[in-house]
Amino acid sequence: MIVRILGEGQYDVADAALDRLNQLDAEVEAAIASGDEAAFTAALGRLLAGVRTVGVPRAGEEYAESDLILPPADAGLEEVREMLADDGLIPG
Amino acid sequence: MSLMKRMSLVFKAKANKVLDKAEDPREVLDYSYQKQLELLTNVRKGVADVATSRKRVELQINQLQQQSDKLQSQAQQAINANREDLAREALTRKSGLTQQIADLQTQHANLQAEEEKLVLAQQRLQAKVEAFRTKKETIKATYTAAEAQTKINDAVAGIGEEMGDIGLAIQRAEDKTQQMQARAGAVDELLASGALDDLTAQPGDDIARQLNELSSQSDVEAELARMKGLSAPAAPQAIGQGEAGAPATDVPATESEPEAQQ
Numbered sequence: 001m002i003v004r005i006l007g008e009g010q011y012d013v014a015d016a017a018l019d020r021l022n023q024l025d026a027e028v029e030a031a032i033a034s035g036d037e038a039a040f041t042a043a044l045g046r047l048l049a050g051v052r053t054v055g056v057p058r059a060g061e062e063y064a065e066s067d068l069i070l071p072p073a074d075a076g077l078e079e080v081r082e083m084l085a086d087d088g089l090i091p092g
Numbered sequence: 093m094s095l096m097k098r099m100s101l102v103f104k105a106k107a108n109k110v111l112d113k114a115e116d117p118r119e120v121l122d123y124s125y126q127k128q129l130e131l132l133t134n135v136r137k138g139v140a141d142v143a144t145s146r147k148r149v150e151l152q153i154n155q156l157q158q159q160s161d162k163l164q165s166q167a168q169q170a171i172n173a174n175r176e177d178l179a180r181e182a183l184t185r186k187s188g189l190t191q192q193i194a195d196l197q198t199q200h201a202n203l204q205a206e207e208e209k210l211v212l213a214q215q216r217l218q219a220k221v222e223a224f225r226t227k228k229e230t231i232k233a234t235y236t237a238a239e240a241q242t243k244i245n246d247a248v249a250g251i252g253e254e255m256g257d258i259g260l261a262i263q264r265a266e267d268k269t270q271q272m273q274a275r276a277g278a279v280d281e282l283l284a285s286g287a288l289d290d291l292t293a294q295p296g297d298d299i300a301r302q303l304n305e306l307s308s309q310s311d312v313e314a315e316l317a318r319m320k321g322l323s324a325p326a327a328p329q330a331i332g333q334g335e336a337g338a339p340a341t342d343v344p345a346t347e348s349e350p351e352a353q354q
Contacts, residue, residue: 003096004253004257006103006257006260006261007209007213007257007260007261007264009212009216021096022094022096025094025095025096026094028095029094029095032095047095061219061220061222061223062220062223062250063220063224063247063250063251063253063254064250065104065246065249065250065253066100066253067100068096068097068099068100069096069099069100069103069104069253070095070096070099071095071099072260072261072264080095080099083099083102083103084095084098084099084102
């Protein structure tokens with residue numbers, strides 16, 4: 001499957017690696033729910049590092065739709081909340 | 093629902109709106125190509141804007157660094173002149189500048205990171221736009237409107253997503269640049285108002301003036317000592333040499349000692 005990290009690009013990720021990523025994803029989700037900025041930053045860092053480790057960057061010239069999309073590495077908790085909330089995501 | 097899934101859904105919903113304008117699917121190709129070219133222009137402009145801000149911060153860091161170096165050398169001069177009070181004053185002012193410089197260096201690193209991201213995004217988009225230009229002509233020439241539909245749907249979803257990603261990167265870089273410019277503006281005002289010059293100029297000038305007085309005093313003393321050294325001290329030196337020469341005449345005495353030991 002294709003995973004996009006916003007601001008970075010797309011990665012091809014083997015389906016077998018998805019369980020581990022879901023685990024990391026759940027930690028990010030929990031940090032957002034608790035509003036713990038430090039925990040969020042750490043958990044997001046681990047999730048993105050996980051994608052980069054198991055994934056292979058897509059360097060192709062073809063446009064492809066991602067199966068999953070993740071926030072930028074330097075996104076703050078509040079920023080991600082806003083992205084999820086409404087129309088903060090795509091300018092214009 | 094997980095973050096990954098929510099994020100994807102929200103982002104895709106937005107991305108799809110970017111391009112759903114044209115009726116004929118083949119028009120979508122031309123329309124989306126235009127949009128990609130516009131985005132390419134925007135991302136280039138974004139890179140230039142961030143670079144301008146970065147250079148401005150570099151200039152400010154250099155200016156503050158010069159002030160700081162000046163204070164450092166003044167402190168050293170003051171120490172050499174045994175004026176610890178002046179040295180302390182100069183170092184105190186310097187430490188204020190050091191904090192400001194460190195802050196600007198952090199901002200500089202942030203801007204540099206944003207610039208690099210945008211440059212990468214630009215390269216990524218550039219390659220895709222060029223590939224797309226060829227592909228869209230092929231699709232238009234090969235397929236009927238109905239056949240083109242599925243081909244185009246796939247492509248358009250990916251294009252919308254890529255455009256959304258890059259658009260977001262540009263917006264984030266702009267936000268950071270704006271924050272930066274507000275701070276850089278404050279430093280510029282500070283530099284222009286002479287408030288920072290005052291650090292070295294007004295009270296600092298005081299340091300400089302006092303150091304100058306001290307150094308001109310010590311220059312005079314040094315000059316005097318040198319002149320005395322050329323005339324007066326020359327005589328005692330010659331006498332000393334004469335005195336030293338006297339025991340040296342007892343050479344046989346020193347020569348006899350090793351003989352006595354043997």
